Amino acid sequence: MILVIDVGNTNTEVGAFEGDELITSWRFMTKTPRTSDEFAVTFKGFFQTDELDPKAVESIIVASVVPDVMHSMINGMKKVFGRTPLEVGPGIKTGMPILMNDPTEVGADRIVDAVAAYNLYGGPVLVLDFGTATTYDYVNENGALVAGVMTPGIQISANALFANAAKLPSIAIRKPETIMAKDTETNMQAGLVYGYIGQVSYIIDKMCEKIGESVKVVATGGYGRMFLDEVDSIDIFDPKLTLKGLKIIHDKNLASRRRK
Known part of the structure; x- marks a missing residue:
C-alpha cells in the first residue's frame, strides 16, 4: 500500500493506493494544532475506520505548502507506519521541467497537479486548482510547466468581505437562483459566485489566447465542482487529481531508485 498526503493551507487529504487504484481517502483540517501523538492518533483512526492495516504501508509521499506542521506530522507517521515520507520538493524526480523564473518558488501542490494532468490527460493542458488560492498552470505539449496565475480563492474573498464590512453577515458560498438578488445574503452570494465565474472564465480565455493553440482545461480542488x-x-x-499526481511522482522516484 502506498500512502499519499496533500498538506494544503486549509485541509490535508490522505489517500491510500493499492497498485494504481485509490482505495480510500480521508481529510482533516491542517491548521488545527497537533502534536506528533495527535497526528498518530488521527492516522490510526483513519485506518481503523476503513479496517486497514498500518503495517501494509510500504511507502509514503507528501506534498506540503505548510512547513510549520511537517515536523509533528512526519513524526506522527513514523510512530504509526515506521516510515519516513518522500517529500515533493527540490531534488525529487517529477519528469516535468519547470520553466519559471525561479522553480523553487512554485508550490509543491501546483507541481503535483501539473504532473497529474499532463500524465493523465495529455498536453497542452491548463490546470486549475480551486483551493485556498485558485491557481492556473499551463503545461505545454512537451510536458513543461511554463506559466501560471494565482488568485485568492472564493472563500478568502468571502472572508475578506465579512471581515471588512461590519454590517455584512457570514454566509454560505452558493449560487443564488438569480443574479437579480433582493436581500443582503443573496446580494453577497451573487457577487461572490457570479463574480468568481466571470474571473475564472476571463483568466482561462486570456491564457488560452496567449497560448495560441487548443488546450485542454482540467480542474480540481474543493470548489471546483x-x-x-x-x-x-x-x-x-x-x-482526486492531486492524490493521483502524488502516486505518479512516487512511482517515478521508485523506478529511479531501482535503476541505480
Whole structure:
C-alpha cells in the first residue's frame, strides 16, 4: 500500500493506493494544532475506520505548502507506519521541467497537479486548482510547466468581505437562483459566485489566447465542482487529481531508485 498526503493551507487529504487504484481517502483540517501523538492518533483512526492495516504501508509521499506542521506530522507517521515520507520538493524526480523564473518558488501542490494532468490527460493542458488560492498552470505539449496565475480563492474573498464590512453577515458560498438578488445574503452570494465565474472564465480565455493553440482545461480542488457547469471552457473535473499526481511522482522516484 502506498500512502499519499496533500498538506494544503486549509485541509490535508490522505489517500491510500493499492497498485494504481485509490482505495480510500480521508481529510482533516491542517491548521488545527497537533502534536506528533495527535497526528498518530488521527492516522490510526483513519485506518481503523476503513479496517486497514498500518503495517501494509510500504511507502509514503507528501506534498506540503505548510512547513510549520511537517515536523509533528512526519513524526506522527513514523510512530504509526515506521516510515519516513518522500517529500515533493527540490531534488525529487517529477519528469516535468519547470520553466519559471525561479522553480523553487512554485508550490509543491501546483507541481503535483501539473504532473497529474499532463500524465493523465495529455498536453497542452491548463490546470486549475480551486483551493485556498485558485491557481492556473499551463503545461505545454512537451510536458513543461511554463506559466501560471494565482488568485485568492472564493472563500478568502468571502472572508475578506465579512471581515471588512461590519454590517455584512457570514454566509454560505452558493449560487443564488438569480443574479437579480433582493436581500443582503443573496446580494453577497451573487457577487461572490457570479463574480468568481466571470474571473475564472476571463483568466482561462486570456491564457488560452496567449497560448495560441487548443488546450485542454482540467480542474480540481474543493470548489471546483461548483464551477464545472458554470464555466464552459472547463473540460474535466478530477477531484482526486492531486492524490493521483502524488502516486505518479512516487512511482517515478521508485523506478529511479531501482535503476541505480
